[in-house]
Amino acid sequence: MSDRRTRTAWALVPIVALIVAACAGAATPSPGGTPSGTAAGTPAGTQAAGTCAAGTTQIEVQSWWTTGGESTGLQKLFDKFNADNPTLCAYNAAIAGGAGTVAQGVVKTRVLSGNPPDSFQVHMGHELLDTYVNISGGSVLAPLDSTIIDPSKFPPGVVKIISGSDGKVYTVPENIHRANVLWYSKKVFADNNLQPPTTWDEFKTVADALKAKGIAALALGDKDIWPYGMVFETILISELGPDGFNGLWTGATKWDDPKVTAALTELQTVFGYVNSDHKSLTWDQANQLVIDGKAAMTIMGDWANGDYVAKKFTNYGWAAAPGNAGLYQALADSFPLPNKAPHPDAVKKLLAFMASAEAQDIFNPWKGSIPARIDAGNPPADAQQYNDYQKSALAEWKTDTVLPSMEHGAAASPAFKTAIETALTAFQTSGDVAGTVAALAAAAADAGL
Ligand code: GAL
Numbered sequence: 001m002s003d004r005r006t007r008t009a010w011a012l013v014p015i016v017a018l019i020v021a022a023c024a025g026a027a028t029p030s031p032g033g034t035p036s037g038t039a040a041g042t043p044a045g046t047q048a049a050g051t052c053a054a055g056t057t058q059i060e061v062q063s064w065w066t067t068g069g070e071s072t073g074l075q076k077l078f079d080k081f082n083a084d085n086p087t088l089c090a091y092n093a094a095i096a097g098g099a100g101t102v103a104q105g106v107v108k109t110r111v112l113s114g115n116p117p118d119s120f121q122v123h124m125g126h127e128l129l130d131t132y133v134n135i136s137g138g139s140v141l142a143p144l145d146s147t148i149i150d151p152s153k154f155p156p157g158v159v160k161i162i163s164g165s166d167g168k169v170y171t172v173p174e175n176i177h178r179a180n181v182l183w184y185s186k187k188v189f190a191d192n193n194l195q196p197p198t199t200w201d202e203f204k205t206v207a208d209a210l211k212a213k214g215i216a217a218l219a220l221g222d223k224d225i226w227p228y229g230m231v232f233e234t235i236l237i238s239e240l241g242p243d244g245f246n247g248l249w250t251g252a253t254k255w256d257d258p259k260v261t262a263a264l265t266e267l268q269t270v271f272g273y274v275n276s277d278h279k280s281l282t283w284d285q286a287n288q289l290v291i292d293g294k295a296a297m298t299i300m301g302d303w304a305n306g307d308y309v310a311k312k313f314t315n316y317g318w319a320a321a322p323g324n325a326g327l328y329q330a331l332a333d334s335f336p337l338p339n340k341a342p343h344p345d346a347v348k349k350l351l352a353f354m355a356s357a358e359a360q361d362i363f364n365p366w367k368g369s370i371p372a373r374i375d376a377g378n379p380p381a382d383a384q385q386y387n388d389y390q391k392s393a394l395a396e397w398k399t400d401t402v403l404p405s406m407e408h409g410a411a412a413s414p415a416f417k418t419a420i421e422t423a424l425t426a427f428q429t430s431g432d433v434a435g436t437v438a439a440l441a442a443a444a445a446d447a448g449l
Contacts, residue, residue: 051089051091052082052089052091053089055087056082056086056087056088056089057087057088057089057343057346058089058091058343059088059089059090059091059118059119059343059346059347059350060091060093060117060118060119060342061074061078061090061091061092061093061117061118061119061120061121061335061350062093062094062095062103062106062107062110062117062119062120062121063092063093063094063095063103063120063121064094064095064096064097064098064099064100064101064102064103064104064121065092065094065121066094066095066096067284067306067307067310068306068307068309068310068311069303069305069306069307069308069309069310069366069367069368070303070306070366070367071092071094072310072366073306073362073363073364073365073366073367074092074363075092076362076363076366076384077353077354077359077362077363078090078091078092080353080358080359080362081349081350081353081359084353085349088346088349088350090350093117097224098224098226098227098282098283098284099224099226099283099407099408100121100123101224101226103120103121104122104127104414107120107121107122108131111132111140111141111338112132112140114340115340116140116338116340116341117338117341118338118341118342118343118346118347118350119335119336119337119338119341119347119350119351120335120336120338121333121334121335122171122333122334122335122336122409123331123332123333123334123408123409123410124158124161124162124171124173124331124332124334124409124410125161125331125404125409125410125411126409126410126411126412126413126414126416126417127408127409127410127414128161128162128170128171128334128336128409129161129164129165129170130413130414131414132170132336133164133165133170134164134165139164139170139339140338140339140340141170141171141336141337141338141339142170142336142337142338142339142341142344143164143166143168143169143170144168144169144170144171144172144336144337144351147348147352148172148337148348148351148352148355149169149172149351149352149355150355151169153355153357153373153374153375154173154372154373154374155372155374157402158173158176158332158372161410162332162334170336171334171335171336172334172335172336172351172354172355173332173333173334173372174332174333174334174335174354174359174360174363174364174371174372175332175333175360175363175364175367175369175370175371175372176330176331176332176369176370176371176372176397177301177302177303177330177331177332177333177368177369177405177408178301178302178328178329178330178369178393178397179230179233179234179301179329179330179331179405179407179408180230180233180234180237180299180320180321180324180327180328180329180403181299181300181301181302181304181318181319181320181321182196182197182297182298182299182318182319182320182321182322183287183290183297183298183299183300183304183305183316183317183318184196184290184296184297184298184316184317184318184319185290185291185293185295185296185297185315185316186315186316186317187293187315188210188215188293188295188296189296189317192209192210192213192215192296194206194209194210194296196297196317196319197322198319198320198322198323198325199238199322199323200235200238200266200270200322200323202322203217203270203273203322204269204273206296207270207273210273210296211273215294215295215296216273216274216275216276216289216294216295216296217273217274217295217296217297218231218270218273218274218275218295218296218297218298218299219274219275219278219286219287219289219290219294219295219296219297219298220274220275220278220281220286220298221278221281221282221283221284221285221286221287222278222279222281222428223279223280223281223282224282225421225424225425226407226421227283227286227299227300228271228424228428229406229407229420229421229424230299230300230301230405230407231267231270231299232263232264232267232424233329233405233406233407234299234321234322234323234324234329235263235266235267235270235323236248236260236263237321237323237324237327237329237403238263238321238322238323238324239259239260239262239263239266239323240253240257240259240260240263242327242401242403244257244259245403246403246404248260248411248444249404249406249411249412249449250449251444251449254441254444255437255440255441255443255444256437256438256441260437260440261433261434261437264427264433264436264437265433267427268427268431268433271428275289275294275295283300283304284304284307286298286300287300287304287307287308290316291308291311291313291316299321301331301405301408302368302369302389302390302393303367303368303369304368305318305368305369305387305389305390306366306367306368306369307368308368309365309366309368309387310366318389318392326399326400326401327400327401327403328396328397328400328401328402328403329402329403329404329405330397330402330403330404330405330410331404331405331408331409331410332372332410333369335351335354337351355373356373357371357373357375357376357378360372360373360376361376361377361378361379361380361383362379362383362384364376364386364390365379365383365384365385365386365387365390366384368389368390369390369393370386370390370393370394370397377394406420412447413447415446415447416443416444416446416447419439419442419443419446419447420440420443422439422443423436423439423440423443424436426439
């Protein structure tokens with residue numbers, strides 16, 4: 001069987017805006033501002049240096065991981081590194097807000113103004129390259145040599161989108177997440193004698209049956225718009241197929257294609273089956289509705305799997321989102337070395353560890369994802385193991401067709417992503433398909449497509 005991790009599927013992902021002005025991307029709230037999201041009220045940087053012993057060199061790593069599986073995985077990784085390097089102390093300076101809605105703006109301001117943390121969470125692809133690497137004035141991140149990361153141990157398609165236009169590698173990918181997954185409550189399906197849908201038509205049949213019983217078919221937590229955007233992406237994939245979907249990011253598929261119109265119409269229909277309080281919930285609060293049997297399904301990345309692990313919930317099933325079978329929509333969390341990192345030698349040591357199979361097998365069983373390294377996937381017997389979902393993901397990653405995630409930094413420049421989200425936010429209330437198609441087409445034109 002061929003191993004798709006050795007192919008260059010992601011080489012298709014274009015780096016649209018090679019020169020990005022500092023103003024590109026999402027709003028940039030000031031550090032210390034009130035974060036929103038999963039750990040509401042957690043101030044920036046609370047999981048901070050306080051846990052480090054006096055006299056250690058403290059390595060500030062900024063992330064947006066504040067929920068169970070997410071922060072646990074990073075902490076376990078740091079615990080091992082800190083135990084092996086007693087003079088150093090890596091800590092998670094977490095800023096709450098799923099998908100980095102707050103953290104990304106904070107870190108961008110810090111890095112571009114010359115006051116970076118030692119390292120930070122950033123998605124591979126456009127988010128990394130357009131914001132920090134291929135920018136006017138030159139990269140604000142340092143290239144990583146073979147003492148830190150051995151590119152031959154990572155899929156070529158991944159290496160392609162963690163490398164700058166100079167061909168050098170600029171970040172350490174810690175995982176591969178799958179975005180286009182349908183998670184469901186086995187209890188709700190069994191109690192109602194239903195099967196998980198494989199197409200959007202089946203989804204509607206199932207959703208009508210559930211609606212008749214007063215059960216929300218699809219849990220959604222779009223307090224921030226990105227989970228709704230993820231549902232839209234899965235519908236685009238099912239309407240356009242892999243080549244058509246990839247073409248949206250290269251200009252080969254036009255945003256006024258009739259299939260985009262069909263996808264928006266479908267999105268509007270699907271939106272009719274979500275929980276009524278969706279606008280006040282975060283992604284993990286929506287996932288809790290599935291855990292509690294109050295909703296049947298949710299579409300979310302496999303950090304939802306990490307949420308189930310953390311909450312010790314096992315009565316769930318998973319499938320590709322409707323119309324997405326055989327297609328692995330992917331993203332990766334990664335960690336770079338800013339040129340002005342306060343403790344560069346310590347960070348280099350940390351990143352070299354994070355690039356190892358050992359570290360990736362400590363982190364990922366908790367995170368819900370699979371390791372980015374080709375030779376990882378075998379934690380020691382006494383460590384946290386990959387669960388059944390992750391075993392299936394490790395297998396499908398080798399055989400499925402890989403597609404990039406727009407909402408999580410891989411497919412589109414931050415500015416293009418923001419413009420798409422603005423159009424989708426308006427669409428939720430207007431329901432204006434033609435107007436939204438026009439807005440999306442204009443956003444693509446602005447992105448140079
Ligand atoms: C994604 C990130 C994941 C997870 C998720 C929810 O952007 O890649 O690791 O943190 O957001 O916050």
